[in-house]
Amino acid sequence: MLAHAWYVLMASTAAPLAASPAATPLPQAATEPADGDSRASEIVVTARRRTERVQEVPIAISVIGGAEIEKTGAFNVNRIQQQQPSLQFYSSNPRNSAINIRGLGAPFGLTNDGIEQGVGFYVDGVYIGRIGASTFDFVDVAQVEVLRGPQGTLYGKNTTAGALNITTRPPSFTPEAKVELSGGNYEFVQAKASVSGPLSDTLALRLSSSATTRKGTIHNTASGDDLHRLRNLGLRGQLLWKATDSLDLTLSGDFNVQSPDCCVQYYARVGTTQRPLNRQYEALAAAFGYAPPSRNPFDRITDLDAGIRSRQEIGGVSLVANWDLGAATLTSVSAWRYWDWQPQNDRDFIGLPITTVSQNPSQQKQVSQELRLASNGADKLSYTVGAFYFHQTIDTQGSQVQGPAASRYLLNPTSANAGNPAVLDGLTSTNTISFDNTSFAVFGKLNYEVFEGFHIQPGLRVNYDKKSGSYLSVVTNGAGAPVICDPAPTSSVVRDQCATLAPQRYAPKFIDWNVSGDITASYDFSADIHGYATYAKSFKSGGINLSGLPLNAAGTGVDLATQTVKPEKVDNYEIGLKTQFLDRRVTLNVAGFWTAVADYQATVNNGQLTVIRGYLANAAKVRSRGFEFDSSFRPSQRFNLYVNGAYTDSTYEKFTNAPCPPELSGGTVTTGTPGAAGVPGGLSPVACDISGQRLPGISKWSFSYGGEYNVPVGGAGGQVYIGYDGNYRSRFSSNPSPSAYTWIEGYALSNVRAGYRRDGFNLFGWVRNAFDQHYFELLSTQSGSTGLIVGQPGDPRTYGLTISKSF
Template identity: 35%
Template sequence: MSSTVPQAHPLLRTGRAWPGVPDYAWVLLLALGGALPLQAAEQNDAQTTTPSTEQSASDTRKDNPSATALGKVTVTARRREEDSQKVPTPLTVLDGATLESQRISKVQDLQQVLPSVNVAFIHARQSSIAVRGIGNNPASDGLEGSAGVYLDNVYLGRPGMAVFDLLDIEQLELLRGPQGTLFGKNTTAGVLNISTRAPTFTPERTIEVSGGQEGYFQGRGTVSGPLTDSLAGRVSAYHTRDDGYITNVHDGNKLNGGERQGIRGQLLYKPHDDFSLRFINDYNEEDSSYGSMVVYGAAPKFWQRAALVGASPISDPGRDKVNIDSRQHVSVHQGGSSVEANWKLDNDFTLTSISAYRFWNFTPANDEQLNVSAIRNTGVQVNDRQFSQEIRLASPTGGAFDYVLGAYAFNQNLGNRTFTYYGPQADRYLLGTNLNALNDTYSKANGKIETNSFALFSQGTWHLTDKLDFTAGLRGTYEEKDAKVQRFDPVGGAAVSGAAATVRRNQLGAYDSGDLSLYSFAPSALLSLSYQFNDDLLGYASLSHGEKSGGVNLAVASAPTAGADSLLVGPERANDAELGIKSTLFDRRLQLNANLFWTGIHGYQATTYYQPAGSSQLVQVLSNAGDVRSRGLEFEATALPLRGLTLNFNGSYNDVTYLSFKDAPCPAEISTQPGAPATCDLSGKRVVGASKWIANLNGEYKWQLENRFEPYVSASYAYRSEAEGTLDDSSLSKIPGYGLANFSVGLRHDLGDGQLDASVWLKNAFDKEYYLAAFASLNGSYTASVGQPRTLGASLRYDF
């Protein structure tokens, strides 16, 4: 790495900043980019030792194609650095280089590389991550997810907080099964732990530009390095835009596109080996038309009502066309700060403190899928703030017993505003006749909830022999939630009386739930035995119990007719059993891991539907769906069969069914018929969104040419079998199975003090039609979120 100051920074040589990226991002990037080489020259190799995670960017990009053995993967799944092959728990690890080479830059794409994961995505608020079929609860503002997401050891209280570009990622870890004896927030399905790259005391700089079809453009940049002998900094920024891939035939505009941009700044203070302080600030924003969904399936009632108001919805559930007359828009602003301090105490104990604040603001505008004005605009605006504090004490290792103790506190204040602007055709479309009850009215409801959660957790491992370990963990969580829901009288519309006034009052009338409260104490526990048969083979078995507190439905929903208590949902409890092996074979040329699992969920929390008396509209409600069983097999393999060729293969068989769900909503093909039952029994049916078979295969082959040229080719294929699209088990919303193939070809070349990487890539190469989620809508219709079609693009990256 040269220690001289460049004549012109590469970001300046482009002639202009990336459009839309805030000016402050570039000021920080350029300032730090100029300061780092200066400091490197002043240090003059003063740093003689560097942690393994602090390699230069050019080194991390130049994997040795002559390697003949797989390297060790270090994880912190048990809150201390360990070889992933020695951790007795189902665990999948992806490093940042893998995500970059596979072009995985969004959370909704993670199901293409992870086993047992389903991501339901419509937009940032209506998104969810499910593990082993558990956790498909999009748009539940008053309820945490069954699968927890952590960013740099900070729990994200809303799934939408993870909907941003995956920028400058160091490593991603997926832990499956109930978690809580080592993590801040307790979860019943699993944890997705995302770690970003930390500041380095060796200068790093990266700039990358990508372009592709449908107006796709992405620019990313990172600078990192020392500011003083004990202080390092890192700044990363991105800007992404695309036109969208759904055509609105009403006006010819493209939908499901827009702009995203963000910046992350960090400081690492390390005065000596026994103390470090990492300060992270990040900000992300989105201005897009995501949330645009196609009409996927519908009962006859939908088509009859559409004809009644003169609408022409696209009847073919093709992935690229809608016919709507109103705006489709999403605005997201989010960010936060965290401070992580680590002290090495006497006798090699480690004390860790993580303090964090995050915010998330979401504002939508949604059409009712028609090209006439029945509903002009509807949606739920959300403003969320959270604070968290975690303290952990880790004992030294190497003795007969080691352990981790911790305490966690979490506060969340969330408010939402549910709004609907009805158009002049509202009555005919929603009621089937014109009473002027809903036409041209505006309805608004507010919800708020404050959550306070406190926990003590611990986990210890007894090394009974040199090969046999026994691990036990225990957690106690106390949680309280205070909430309120209030709907205001509608405004606008014609003066009404009689039947019209009754309809307006029943559907839009004022309502106040009063103060709602939930209190709970939830235990979590783990028992595990592992046996190291030899250095390359680990076997393990475990039993665990996890609990997640109840929640509140932050919408009026069923409350006016069923009472305010119908807005409350009870806790979700999980019991899990695991049996697995982890092996490294053929002189570290093959890693093969597999595990069997069985999970029983009691009080499974789900988003269901309810039609209040006197109302023509379905409303979402949270409920305890009953008992669920998830069982199956998961496997992972990484192989180095030839010099320069790396293959990864993972997958799962997952049988997820409702053991008992007697008061479930009926599918539209039943509920829209005269005399239809109020509820249906879904016991024995498959859980929504859970594919039975998942398989992901990817590989890269690279070789060395003369003059330091390194060509490479990579390919991936991700398959998932069919899944239930909506909770009501409707045949109209089933999501068929699909497979996605991605390819890329590129050339790396050592240029100057860095490495240049140019590539051409093709995503969804065979233009497969697929869907990320389905949604029950009005009048027995179902809409679906469409996956991205075939996209051809190119990227140019320089690490120096």
């Protein structure tokens, strides 16, 4: 029988909740009520080195069990966000992915290698240094935990917005196996299998695999291919050795390869800018006699004329050891991981050969080591202390190539060179980028019971970060000769080439120490009512820009003042209450938060092609505030409901030198009074004051809701069931500076399922996006202030059948 649907908001900072489940044998995620008992299932964790109800652990967390993941088809992080209102996941392709919680975490836009992520991503206790590696299909997952608010005084990497922890099923000394097969429209096929059992009295093995294929949902008329296809393979192995009664070691290895031919963006709409009218999209397209294959993006047709590929390979090994010393448990988590990214993109987004190549193949390697000592028992004073080391290297081989249409499309028509395709045709920027990142920290947390039911839990972290990098961009013309931009060229041809792609060379560095901490007070009003209040002072390490810098005022070199960004400084306040009543048939948890961020790391894209991936700057002040609730209701063992929601108000409190939105860009730059927005030929400000405006990617309101009803059939525990899962999010901005052209309107998605289950056998049909809702995941602007807005649509309605059997 189903556990209560969503595993609610919890509270505290009392112990290594995120790390512990991965570092110790996983407790049973939910203890089912006895037959005829309609109370909610017991959700237990080992957050404080002892088994306890998750409702009693004072930390802001939601836990989704593996059974919930399987039945809802949430087989990756992108689908998990539909179940968690406070979680946002954005991906224009696997490399350019971001996980945010409560509107904070990573700057919205294209990925910049030189900064930290504000949301930590962990698999079995191992910190993953690149969010791109989070796009894998889940393989044999036991549970997913979403922690909200700053983390770092208990485990792992310092994170300012939260953490996402995935725990896989551990090896079992009882033989077991499971197979699952799904098929659906768009030629969707997904197969999963796992097997586990003893090799001896002290050794146990688990092997797991997953393979997914699906035809693309967007047709490319230029190549004849269907884009947004899925081609994923995942393998995982774990070996558990119980060396003694007090010492166990788990060796894990995994390999994932994905080649999804995604994630394309194409014509969505057009908005006028301040660029001269004859240099905006409609006039430029007419000059070429060009028209998109459809002006309705939900016809799902494009004509991209460059190669599309999003292949990535992810893998690694880890060793987790737990040694029970009696009074405390010593945990060690050692890991090595790699990530290999091999993309192809069409960065002009249309079927004209303007930018024929724009891509950044990248290879990451990381090593990490964590040691943690946590007290055992339930004394009035308990503790966790530890140290964490992380080293990461990234090597990137970027390139950008302009095509024969670039001169006419990019250069001013009044220039004599605009009519000469040879001026920009073959203009190539070859970029060699390296990054070295070292981080070390010591941390600790106390949990003191002042009197019965009342706990004070202070925590402290000292962190060291060192980042260094190298960025070298060599520009050659169509004949392969170097383009020299400093000193300022006298040739108009070279000037136009330098204005399009300019050579760059710089080597940024960043070194810093910081001290962060938190304190939580919690009180158990009764066995089923628990409250808490938390204050956290946190830091997100400073960073270096590794995607190219904007040109200086003279246009002869880069602005070196922009090569580093300052650390974020975060003050977070939170209060929460967790309740269960009606004999635990009803769960209602609420939390309110207020987070103030100084020197917020924001994405800047000023339209220069020189900066092919955008760059970073600091917004003076950002604030995120709001409240969340999770609720579930189980009136009987046959029926359950859940409703979760979040209100998030995330705004730039002070950002006076922000990039301007497209309607205020493209005109003659002035330091005086700018022209009217969206009027061709107007005056554009150097920068815009967007203080008081909303952060991108964040809906003020978001909800998830659903339930399941079952009827016993055939005896012996057989059930026929029907389930529904829905989610809603209100409108949000899809541009770093809010623009009238890039708001994504609110939408609701509905997923339904119905089937039969008995004794480990499950057969059900499912429909996702049942009402075929048309919505965008992202909207972007075409470089050069042409006014073209491109979008990445969400998946259409999909349907299929899943059959599984446990042995």
